[in-house]
Amino acid sequence: EAQVTQNPRYLITVTGKKLTVTCSQNMNHEYMSWYRQDPGLGLRQIYYSMNVEVTDKGDVPEGYKVSRKEKRNFPLILESPSPNQTSLYFCASSRQPQMNTEAFFGQGTRLTVV
């Protein structure tokens, strides 16, 4: 079954404590990306990766890091989380955006930073 898996689904942490949200896909997709979803602001892209070892900033990259060492995995790292990073996070994968294939999303990670 085609799947994008995120972990954890829910996370409560304290300000400044480093955390990693994992994302894995089983479709051999080149393109992977991370989004945050906030009320009234919709989904905004944090980082994306066109392929292994190729990553680039989206619209809201501040405070986040990513890496793409393998094709299937694209973890999101918050080195020093702050309360304004409390949000619902989604990982997605697809073939390249210009290749007219659908994007698949994970189930989301609800992060609360206190």
Next chain:
Amino acid sequence: KQEVTQIPAALSVPEGENLVLNCSFTDSAIYNLQWFRQDPGKGLTSLLLIQSSQREQTSGRLNASLDKSSGRSTLYIAASQPGDSATYLCAPPTGNQFYFGTGTSLTVIP
């Protein structure tokens, strides 16, 4: 940067009505446009993808149209059902990024 607007923001209708959801975007240099459905607290599910060279795409009771030159797409839902209640989002990939509207929250009342 692509700006995506969806109207209306919320819609409540009785079961059986036909619906029109609107999406507009500012940059017409898109490869395609996807419509997604999001249930509360869940991820997004792709409903329809319209290629930039197409005008329409249909899947069951859903029909999506695309007018790239005017920066508009419309999702038409026929004979709405309570199970259609969800938030609907449009996304036109532009450059190397996906951009999303804030969605239309649909409630279908039995």
